[in-house]
Amino acid sequence: MYKCTLCGHKFEEPDEKACKSCPLAGNCKQIKCPNCSYDLIPTGDA
Amino acid sequence: MKYSKKQLGLKKSDETLALVGNPNVGKSVVFSTLTGKYRDVSNYPGTTVEISHGKGKFRGKERTIIDTPGTDSLAPLSEDQKVARDIISGINPEKIIQVADSKNLKRAINLFLQLKEFETPMILDLNMIDEAESRKIEIETEALSKKLGIPVVKTAATERRGISNLKKTIENAKKPQIDVEYPEKIEKALNEFKEIFKNRGIGLLYLLEPNEMDSYIKNNFGEEKAQKTYEIYLKAQENYSRDLAYIINQKIRKKSSELFDQYVNQQKLKNTPLREKISNLTMNPITGIPIFLGVLYLVYWFVGYLGAQVLVDFLEVDIFGKIINPYIRDLVIHSIGKGAISEILVGDFGVFTIGITWSIALILPIITTFFLAFSILEDCGYIPRLTAVADKLFRKIGLNGKAVLPMVLGFGCDTMATVTTRTLDTKKERIIATLMLALGIPCSAQLGVIFAIMALLPPYFMYLWIVLIASQLLLVAWLASKILPGEKGDFIMELPPLRIPKLENIIKKTYYRVKWFLSEVVPIFLLGTFLIGVAEVTGVLLKVRQLLRPIVSGWMGLPPETTKIFILGFIRRDFAAAGILDLAQTQLLPIQTFIATVAITLFVPCVANFIIIIKERGVKTALAIVGFIIPFAFFIAGLINQISRILGVL
Ligand SMILES: Nc1nc2c(ncn2[C@@H]2O[C@H](COP(=O)(O)OP(=O)(O)O)[C@@H](O)[C@H]2O)c(=O)[nH]1
Ligand SMILES: [Zn+2]
Numbered sequence: 001m002y003k004c005t006l007c008g009h010k011f012e013e014p015d016e017k018a019c020k021s022c023p024l025a026g027n028c029k030q031i032k033c034p035n036c037s038y039d040l041i042p043t044g045d046a
Numbered sequence: 047m048k049y050s051k052k053q054l055g056l057k058k059s060d061e062t063l064a065l066v067g068n069p070n071v072g073k074s075v076v077f078s079t080l081t082g083k084y085r086d087v088s089n090y091p092g093t094t095v096e097i098s099h100g101k102g103k104f105r106g107k108e109r110t111i112i113d114t115p116g117t118d119s120l121a122p123l124s125e126d127q128k129v130a131r132d133i134i135s136g137i138n139p140e141k142i143i144q145v146a147d148s149k150n151l152k153r154a155i156n157l158f159l160q161l162k163e164f165e166t167p168m169i170l171d172l173n174m175i176d177e178a179e180s181r182k183i184e185i186e187t188e189a190l191s192k193k194l195g196i197p198v199v200k201t202a203a204t205e206r207r208g209i210s211n212l213k214k215t216i217e218n219a220k221k222p223q224i225d226v227e228y229p230e231k232i233e234k235a236l237n238e239f240k241e242i243f244k245n246r247g248i249g250l251l252y253l254l255e256p257n258e259m260d261s262y263i264k265n266n267f268g269e270e271k272a273q274k275t276y277e278i279y280l281k282a283q284e285n286y287s288r289d290l291a292y293i294i295n296q297k298i299r300k301k302s303s304e305l306f307d308q309y310v311n312q313q314k315l316k317n318t319p320l321r322e323k324i325s326n327l328t329m330n331p332i333t334g335i336p337i338f339l340g341v342l343y344l345v346y347w348f349v350g351y352l353g354a355q356v357l358v359d360f361l362e363v364d365i366f367g368k369i370i371n372p373y374i375r376d377l378v379i380h381s382i383g384k385g386a387i388s389e390i391l392v393g394d395f396g397v398f399t400i401g402i403t404w405s406i407a408l409i410l411p412i413i414t415t416f417f418l419a420f421s422i423l424e425d426c427g428y429i430p431r432l433t434a435v436a437d438k439l440f441r442k443i444g445l446n447g448k449a450v451l452p453m454v455l456g457f458g459c460d461t462m463a464t465v466t467t468r469t470l471d472t473k474k475e476r477i478i479a480t481l482m483l484a485l486g487i488p489c490s491a492q493l494g495v496i497f498a499i500m501a502l503l504p505p506y507f508m509y510l511w512i513v514l515i516a517s518q519l520l521l522v523a524w525l526a527s528k529i530l531p532g533e534k535g536d537f538i539m540e541l542p543p544l545r546i547p548k549l550e551n552i553i554k555k556t557y558y559r560v561k562w563f564l565s566e567v568v569p570i571f572l573l574g575t576f577l578i579g580v581a582e583v584t585g586v587l588l589k590v591r592q593l594l595r596p597i598v599s600g601w602m603g604l605p606p607e608t609t610k611i612f613i614l615g616f617i618r619r620d621f622a623a624a625g626i627l628d629l630a631q632t633q634l635l636p637i638q639t640f641i642a643t644v645a646i647t648l649f650v651p652c653v654a655n656f657i658i659i660i661k662e663r664g665v666k667t668a669l670a671i672v673g674f675i676i677p678f679a680f681f682i683a684g685l686i687n688q689i690s691r692i693l694g695v696l
Contacts, residue, residue: 003542005424005425005427005429005430005542006429006430006433006454007430008430008541008542009211010188022461022462022465022654022658028558028562028566029558029561029562030558030562032462034211034214035211036451036455037451037455037462037463037466038454038455038458039455039458039459039462041554041555041558041559043425043548043550043551043554043555
């Protein structure tokens with residue numbers, strides 16, 4: 001379970017569709033909140 | 047006759063989704079946000095009760111959504127209640143969305159505790175959350191969701207807030223997992239009913255309303271099962287002097303009071319603890335803006351002095367300037383001699399002299415300190431509060447808050463934010479949003495370098511730059527409020543607590559962001575400097591420089607060397623900003639530094655952003671956007687030059 005640092009939304013599945021279209025190689029370790037689209041770096045408590 | 051999908055003209059295999067709820071909770075509004083305009087309305091056989099159903103698509107799957115009459119109980123007393131019961135037990139929908147009035151959660155939980163016995167996967171939608179919010183009713187959705195065993199979402203259907211989240215959540219519907227804790231004998235009866243009807247729901251309704259349910263069971267399940275049901279009922283009733291219905295309703299009410307007390311807080315405004323006070327101060331526009339400016343100043347100081355002056359001085363001047371670069375230059379020239387290749391590698395514009403040196407000695411320390419500051423602000427919960435105060439502020443001045451979220455996302459990374467514009471409805475909206483991001487929102491990496499530049503200039507340039515950025519953001523917000531749809535942003539924030547940031551989190555966040563920068567951004571930059579190096583030795587760069595001379599030198603009043611910077615700007619704005627920083631230390635006047643910074647602030651973010659615009663919006667739009675932004679950036683920067691000339695600043 002992740003918790004978004006911006007909107008507080010808790011989710012299990014990050015929004016991966018958006019990440020697929022990113023032109024960068026994708027090793028940013030960030031996940032996208034499905035509620036607000038913020039890119040967060042998961043930490044122990046989030 | 048058993049009511050079934052057939053009566054609604056549906057196939058047995060059609061997946062259905064029933065909307066259930068107490069009367070007047072906004073169910074019809076939710077229904078239309080899920081299904082759009084088209085719906086079938088039919089009278090339920092033999093009644094005047096109307097049933098609407100329509101189709102909606104969720105995560106690519108089409109579902110039929112059936113609206114049920116609003117009811118407080120499924121015990122079949124009124125016609126409406128009978129119809130609701132028939133839909134749930136007869137059609138047996140694949141999923142149930144219970145729509146609740148957030149201000150009146152107890153009533154919703156009463157109904158939920160009946161519904162859950164049908165063991166259908168459910169979602170609880172706390173609708174009218176706007177009204178609950180304005181009454182300071184706080185619902186701990188996460189904890190409630192855990193307790194009930196189903197997803198709980200918040201919506202304000204009339205404003206379309208939370209609807210897209212509701213749609214997304216439909217797939218995650220789960221069977222409720224909560225125990226009402228009926229007396230033992232009743233539990234036993236319910237479990238026996240389950241063997242007959244596959245769930246405890248019909249049995250529960252039987253215990254609540256035996257007479258009416260008796261004929262229902264006879265008609266739908268046959269005499270034999272009706273007889274068995276009756277026997278189970280009698281055996282259970284024998285143990286109590288009161289009606290089973292009374293006992294059950296009492297238990298349900300007790301449970302929902304318990305849940306209500308546990309997960310719903312009516313906020314009292316007095317005696318908030320210190321954190322709450324600070325949190326409120328950050329979100330009140332009157333105190334929030336000075337706090338924001340203070341925070342901004344701290345970040346600026348941290349990045350501009352510690353990052354840019356102390357660390358950069360050390361790395362760029364002492365390490366790279368005096369030791370590494372001379373060594374590499376000698377090495378290259380000794381081994382391959384002077385010529386085009388060594389020019390590309392270690393010349394004035396070489397991959398090494400510029401690419402590596404700027405990446406490692408200039409941008410890296412700045413970006414590291416900036417990410418460090420950002421991670422601290424993020425981890426302590428300030429960023430969401432900043433978002434909230436920006437939202438309030440925009441509304442105060444008559445703009446709606448729709449631009450706020452894209453702005454916050456854009457500050458992180460314009461490229462990733464551009465991807466999310468695909469969720470907008472019309473082509474026009476998507477293009478405007480893309481343009482706004484590219485033109486209006488400086489990304490975090492660029493912001494870090496700009497802070498470093500500003501630290502070199504007299505302070506009034508910083509204020510000027512803030513005014514420029516602020517008016518740019520207001521313009522963006524104004525455009526957004528004119529063009530983007532919807533009342534409010536379609537998302538609901540649950541503020542995380544304000545807290546002392548955790549060192550471990552800060553280190554982790556900063557580490558990953560810096561690592562991302564090194565592994566993904568630096569290679570692009572090296573490739574870019576390589577291409578520019580090639581352009582230089584082949585004379586292409588000189589041509590471009592001559593071509594741009596009237597703009598760069600004439601209109602903007604900058605030395606011709608800055609042309610390189612703008613070419614770098616096509617690769618990434620932050621690298622161009624690094625170039626300005628480099629020149630500012632040696633060749634540029636403060637006003638020239640400022641003008642160049644303004645141009646770069648407005649520039650196209652980076653090649654990655656350009657690629658994503660092509661991917662998402664097509665080549666034509668991408669070219670049009672770039673074709674607008676670049677002249678615009680030069681125009682504004684030049685305008686500042688012309689004005690400052692007239693005023694005699696230069
Ligand atoms: N403030 C607010 N009003 C709502 C919301 N949803 C519905 N309403 C209003 O509540 C009233 C009842 O809504 P309706 O959909 O007819 O309720 P239903 O009986 O459950 O179908 C209407 O006036 C709606 O405009 C909401 O999320 N917020
Ligand atoms: Zn979020």
